[in-house]
Amino acid sequence: MSAAKEQTVYVKNISSEKSEKEVRDFFSFCGKIQSIEVTPADGAQSATVVFEKETAAKTALLLDNTALGNTQVKVTSATGSTEDDGSHFTRNADRDSDEITQEQKPRSRIVAEYLAHGYVIGDQALQKAIDLDKKHGVTDRFYSTLQNLDKKYQGTEKAKSIDQSYGVTQKVTTTTNSLWSGLSSYYEKAAATAPGKKFANFYSQSSRQVQDIHSEARRLADLKKEEAGTTKVPGSEEKTKCKCGSVSENCPCAPGQCACADCKKSDVKKVEGGKTQCSCGGDTKKCGCAPGECACSSCPKATMETLPGGKTKCGVCGGDSKKCLCEAGKCACDNGCAKANVTEVAGGKTTCTQCHGDSGNCPCEAGKCACDGCGKASV
Numbered sequence: 001m002s003a004a005k006e007q008t009v010y011v012k013n014i015s016s017e018k019s020e021k022e023v024r025d026f027f028s029f030c031g032k033i034q035s036i037e038v039t040p041a042d043g044a045q046s047a048t049v050v051f052e053k054e055t056a057a058k059t060a061l062l063l064d065n066t067a068l069g070n071t072q073v074k075v076t077s078a079t080g081s082t083e084d085d086g087s088h089f090t091r092n093a094d095r096d097s098d099e100i101t102q103e104q105k106p107r108s109r110i111v112a113e114y115l116a117h118g119y120v121i122g123d124q125a126l127q128k129a130i131d132l133d134k135k136h137g138v139t140d141r142f143y144s145t146l147q148n149l150d151k152k153y154q155g156t157e158k159a160k161s162i163d164q165s166y167g168v169t170q171k172v173t174t175t176t177n178s179l180w181s182g183l184s185s186y187y188e189k190a191a192a193t194a195p196g197k198k199f200a201n202f203y204s205q206s207s208r209q210v211q212d213i214h215s216e217a218r219r220l221a222d223l224k225k226e227e228a229g230t231t232k233v234p235g236s237e238e239k240t241k242c243k244c245g246s247v248s249e250n251c252p253c254a255p256g257q258c259a260c261a262d263c264k265k266s267d268v269k270k271v272e273g274g275k276t277q278c279s280c281g282g283d284t285k286k287c288g289c290a291p292g293e294c295a296c297s298s299c300p301k302a303t304m305e306t307l308p309g310g311k312t313k314c315g316v317c318g319g320d321s322k323k324c325l326c327e328a329g330k331c332a333c334d335n336g337c338a339k340a341n342v343t344e345v346a347g348g349k350t351t352c353t354q355c356h357g358d359s360g361n362c363p364c365e366a367g368k369c370a371c372d373g374c375g376k377a378s379v
Contacts, residue, residue: 006054007034008078009061014038014045015069023047025249026068029113031056031103044071048078055103058084059110062129067120084132106139107132108213115217126210221252232365233259235301235314235325239288259288271295284325291326301325307332321363328352328364338363345370 014023020038023045027033032052038045051057061082064075102110107129111121133139230252233239239259244251248264258265261276268278268288275295280287282298292312294301304325305313311332317324321338324331329350331339341353342363349370355362357373369376 004050005078007052007057008048008050009057010076010078011047011049012041012044012074012076013071014047014073015071016040016044018045018069023049023068026119027051027060027063029102029110029117030059030063031101053103059103059107062107062111062125063121064125066122066125084136100145104142104145106142108139109142109216112213112216112220115214116220123210126213130210130213231368233288234291234327235284236287237285239286241288241290259290291330324363328368 009027011023011027020036023038024033024036027036027049030051033056034050034052036047036049038047049057049060051060057077060075061077061084063073065072066075067073108126111126111129114121229243230240231242233241236259238257240253240257241259242251242253244253244260244263246260246262251258251260251263251265253260253263253265255265259268259278260266261268261270266278266288268276271277273295274293276289276293277295278286278288280289280296280299282296282300284300287294287296287299287301289296289299289301291301291314292304292306294304296302300314300316303315305315307313311330312326313332313334314325315333317326317333317335317337319333319336324333324337324339326333326337326339328339328342329344331337331342333340338352338354338361342350343352344350349368350364351370352363355364355371355374357371359369359375362369362371362374362376364371364374364376366376371377
């Protein structure tokens, strides 16, 4: 049996609306792709995907009957076999570098990455991933590898420099799936950090369940948002923006909630004078425009005053910070608004002078708060 067949899968029933890039992105979570060929077939499309390693092709079989767009794809091995004896996995003794590739990750981690990226994977496939990992000892081996790397690079700072040398953080803004490829991020490997502990808990559990994969997927989705700099739009209850550069393929914002100007996911469009407009209909809770940049008809954000230093006055809050449309740390409302007393500190965080640890009185944004003892600071 040729190695090419063992590394190849056939894919049927791909929606005709899907591009070759979208098909490649879908399967790239499994591992590096050597070649891909997409052809029309009976009103849909078919594809032949050749991976660099057999492990990736075996992982791709978990995607059989998984939704890709509005169709469920059929994935089969070119060998005709569905057996997986685990012989294709790289053993720790055979590792020739410290790079962690997709092929070396547990299947439970890979399917969690799919879920985190918005794909829908059935619980049956998730359970199969768990069973395969347990059968072949993949999770234990992977966790052992990370522990060894953590000891070798002695925690956050050196691990961070390696993360940067592989360009993991940088690549996330230019490649759809690159956040999940290459070396594990430094804060995942630094076991002393809170995210590192969650990461360690997932891989050190002796008995993993489907729900654990869903939890890991949520953690990875939050990680992706953090990497992409996703933030809430001040004055809006549901809109977010990120650093995607208006490239929808790189945007982690949820469809319908995206406020990135000129992004395909967003209704916010750039207009003359450095302003933006959206379809909010004058409702600030639905307006994705940034304070001071709104040109929406009848929207209170459009009448906000922009001051030197990036400060704004909303003119509508009456001193009530919960009604204030300004961004915390950039508010210049002189009517006693608590947001005007918020100060920006290092790391994009803010602190206020009034909450004294009471999150109910804190005008800082949850997740950006650095106030001592405040519940918002731990979000």
